[in-house]
Amino acid sequence: MESAEQLQQPVRSRRITAAMVAARAGVSTATVSLVANGKTAGRVSEDNISRVREAIAELGYVVDGIGSSLAKGVSSIVILVAPDISNPFFAKVIAGVRESLGPQYQLLLSVTEAGESPRADDVRRLMSLRPAGLLVDAPSAGFLEDLASPSPVVLLDAPGLEAYAPSVNLDVASGARELAAHLADAGHREVAYVDSVTGTETFALRRKAFLEEAAARGITVGAGRIISTTIDVGTAASAFAAAWPGWQREGVTAVVCGTDTHAYGVLQEARVAGVRIPEELAVAGFDDLPYSATSNPGLTSVHLPATPLGLKAGEQLRRLMEGEVLEQAGVTLESSLVVRGSTAAAER
Amino acid sequence: MESAEQLQQPVRSRRITAAMVAARAGVSTATVSLVANGKTAGRVSEDNISRVREAIAELGYVVDGIGSSLAKGVSSIVILVAPDISNPFFAKVIAGVRESLGPQYQLLLSVTEAGESPRADDVRRLMSLRPAGLLVDAPSAGFLEDLASPSPVVLLDAPGLEAYAPSVNLDVASGARELAAHLADAGHREVAYVDSVTGTETFALRRKAFLEEAAARGITVGAGRIISTTIDVGTAASAFAAAWPGWQREGVTAVVCGTDTHAYGVLQEARVAGVRIPEELAVAGFDDLPYSATSNPGLTSVHLPATPLGLKAGEQLRRLMEGEVLEQAGVTLESSLVVRGSTAAAER
DNA sequence: CTGAAAGCGCTTACAG
DNA sequence: CTGAAAGCGCTTACAG
Numbered sequence: 215m216e217s218a219e220q221l222q223q224p225v226r227s228r229r230i231t232a233a234m235v236a237a238r239a240g241v242s243t244a245t246v247s248l249v250a251n252g253k254t255a256g257r258v259s260e261d262n263i264s265r266v267r268e269a270i271a272e273l274g275y276v277v278d279g280i281g282s283s284l285a286k287g288v289s290s291i292v293i294l295v296a297p298d299i300s301n302p303f304f305a306k307v308i309a310g311v312r313e314s315l316g317p318q319y320q321l322l323l324s325v326t327e328a329g330e331s332p333r334a335d336d337v338r339r340l341m342s343l344r345p346a347g348l349l350v351d352a353p354s355a356g357f358l359e360d361l362a363s364p365s366p367v368v369l370l371d372a373p374g375l376e377a378y379a380p381s382v383n384l385d386v387a388s389g390a391r392e393l394a395a396h397l398a399d400a401g402h403r404e405v406a407y408v409d410s411v412t413g414t415e416t417f418a419l420r421r422k423a424f425l426e427e428a429a430a431r432g433i434t435v436g437a438g439r440i441i442s443t444t445i446d447v448g449t450a451a452s453a454f455a456a457a458w459p460g461w462q463r464e465g466v467t468a469v470v471c472g473t474d475t476h477a478y479g480v481l482q483e484a485r486v487a488g489v490r491i492p493e494e495l496a497v498a499g500f501d502d503l504p505y506s507a508t509s510n511p512g513l514t515s516v517h518l519p520a521t522p523l524g525l526k527a528g529e530q531l532r533r534l535m536e537g538e539v540l541e542q543a544g545v546t547l548e549s550s551l552v553v554r555g556s557t558a559a560a561e562r
Numbered sequence: 563m564e565s566a567e568q569l570q571q572p573v574r575s576r577r578i579t580a581a582m583v584a585a586r587a588g589v590s591t592a593t594v595s596l597v598a599n600g601k602t603a604g605r606v607s608e609d610n611i612s613r614v615r616e617a618i619a620e621l622g623y624v625v626d627g628i629g630s631s632l633a634k635g636v637s638s639i640v641i642l643v644a645p646d647i648s649n650p651f652f653a654k655v656i657a658g659v660r661e662s663l664g665p666q667y668q669l670l671l672s673v674t675e676a677g678e679s680p681r682a683d684d685v686r687r688l689m690s691l692r693p694a695g696l697l698v699d700a701p702s703a704g705f706l707e708d709l710a711s712p713s714p715v716v717l718l719d720a721p722g723l724e725a726y727a728p729s730v731n732l733d734v735a736s737g738a739r740e741l742a743a744h745l746a747d748a749g750h751r752e753v754a755y756v757d758s759v760t761g762t763e764t765f766a767l768r769r770k771a772f773l774e775e776a777a778a779r780g781i782t783v784g785a786g787r788i789i790s791t792t793i794d795v796g797t798a799a800s801a802f803a804a805a806w807p808g809w810q811r812e813g814v815t816a817v818v819c820g821t822d823t824h825a826y827g828v829l830q831e832a833r834v835a836g837v838r839i840p841e842e843l844a845v846a847g848f849d850d851l852p853y854s855a856t857s858n859p860g861l862t863s864v865h866l867p868a869t870p871l872g873l874k875a876g877e878q879l880r881r882l883m884e885g886e887v888l889e890q891a892g893v894t895l896e897s898s899l900v901v902r903g904s905t906a907a908a909e910r
Numbered sequence: 911c912t913g914a915a916a917g918c919g920c921t922t923a924c925a926g
Numbered sequence: 927c928t929g930a931a932a933g934c935g936c937t938t939a940c941a942g
Contacts, residue, residue, distance in 0.1 A: 245929080276689075280631045
């Protein structure tokens with residue numbers, strides 16, 4: 215009998231279930247479950263533990279994620295909601311998250327149109343996967359209002375939204391102020407600002423902190439001097455191209471960009487238009503992407519710690535998912551200005 | 563009774579099940595399932611259809627992904643296995659995939675250590691989620707050998723591995739040959755190559771195609787002239803710093819890099835070391851990342867269509883998941899050389 | 911066209 | 927320490 219069965223189709227093609235393991239080990243599926251989940255303490259005999267372990271190894275059994283999730287009421291999936299995955303900054307955040315989450319959890323990426331939060335529909339569909347936890351990057355208040363997740367949530371880069379969930383933030387404001395001081399010291403008085411169109415808080419905060427400090431230091435940023443584009447080199451380049459003639463007439467000597475990506479667009483267009491950087495125009499951004507050290511010239515930028523952001527957020531979420539209480543619900547990581555050639559002091 | 567119930571906890575906090583919808587609509591859960599899945603044709607009366615639709619809307623019912631997956635034997639998750647998510651190239655691939663997959667499928671990202679395929683363990687855990695399909699970027703043959711996925715698989719950027727699954731590839735070889743021709747025409751005879759350490763086929767192909775065409779055109783790339791680093795600006799910079807003195811002695815006038823990211827490292831180090839680009843050294847890469855237009859100087863690069871790659875792969879996978887047969891199992895997208903300042907002809 | 915019932919694979923009280 | 931049984935939420939033959 216047994217040998218006849220073994221001669222059939224190689225067993226490998228069939229999904230191995232707990233029942234098969236139980237049969238082989240001569241125990242119940244309950245015991246298999248206990249062993250597979252490491253919940254044997256005081257509940258399974260040494261003898262059965264090794265029997266089951268052996269059967270698991272022999273059959274190559276893996277607990278079925280779907281069945282397990284249904285029984286437990288929660289899956290091992292962690293959903294990462296992010297409005298802008300095309301920003302290279304984000305790849306580092308993901309790497310950090312991945313590392314601190316460990317192999318127990320699977321990272322599910324919810325990608326939406328650049329700069330937009332997922333629609334309520336999408337969120338519902340995602341929640342129907344019963345995620346173990348959620349990581350939400352740069353959310354809007356409205357989105358969090360709708361969310362109402364039954365599983366733990368940690369916010370990334372969500373300044374001012376700490377009331378909704380534990381957050382890991384970047385102290386973009388202090389970097390923004392450093393930048394304003396740096397430009398003021400270099401003698402700039404007429405400055406323009408290229409913002410991101412996405413209505414996420416971090417960009418508003420970067421702009422606000424910069425503008426306040428700039429004003430305090432005698433820098434003027436008139437109304438027509440703030441433009442917004444998507445986070446895209448080409449788009450930023452075109453927008454700058456359109457705005458530059460006017461700015462030039464007004465005596466603008468420096469442009470601050472909401473992200474380095476915007477700044478690359480400005481640098482690119484400046485080269486095309488023959489605007490000398492930094493002699494005619496100083497340029498600076500936020501993020502300090504790896505390319506900022508290599509751009510032409512090197513780009514002055516507010517350094518934001520992307521990997522630590524992901525690491526810390528993953529760590530906090532993991533604690534919550536494991537039922538721990540956070541001793542520190544709000545974490546803020548430092549930012550700092552990195553000065554490079556694009557704002558090298560010119561004589562004025 | 564009913565009003566008493568309504569006065570209790572707001573219903574919103576409870577998960578809405580098909581049974582609740584069924585009760586409200588006065589039908590069975592079978593009918594609810596049929597309506598929710600759009601399988602009503604000839605099986606549900608118009609009357610019941612609208613009854614159920616109404617109840618679904620009123621209660622805000624969403625089919626539970628876990629329960630549904632268990633019953634169907636497959637989930638709505640598409641797993642994207644990628645060895646290198648820190649490459650900005652990849653963000654565009656993801657955006658393409660996301661777009662062609664549509665909202666029905668959830669993208670689950672399997673991130674591993676830079677450049678490594680996931681271990682067998684990880685794969686098993688992923689497969690236990692019963693994915694609807696798999697997208698595998700730049701895999702090794704060994705990985706595919708182990709995979710044996712019951713769900714459809716589409717390979718991205720996996721030249722030479724078409725036997726394992728339908729593939730969408732990039733014609734990196736023709737771009738590589740164009741690059742060799744370009745350098746030969748500019749008079750370069752002694753060239754070095756900075757490769758990626760990851761053993762993925764695409765890098766081997768880039769190198770091989772370049773070396774063959776280079777040799778055919780009288781370019782020498784000696785044994786000590788090929789070095790490998792991870793895809794990281796800093797690492798590439800250090801490796802180049804170490805190798806450059808020797809190369810310089812041998813009369814090397816051009817360096818080709820397996821990716822633009824490597825090339826950025828070379829550009830960066832060259833600036834530090836005072837090596838003039840392109841006069842003393844020409845530099846070129848592969849990928850044509852957005853930053854290559856802004857680097858110092860602009861980087862000559864083999865343009866690879868990242869978004870179309872993701873789009874096409876998602877499209878093919880979707881067909882397979884919907885039971886269609888692919889009329890074209892192997893797709894190859896064109897590459898082409900973009901010449902910029904980093905290889906501007908110098909007099910030699 | 912409709913619903914009762916079985917079944918997907920697992921986990922967890924529960925009774926012993 | 928152990929196993930039978932209920933249950934997670936859904937889908938799908940099946941019988942009517």
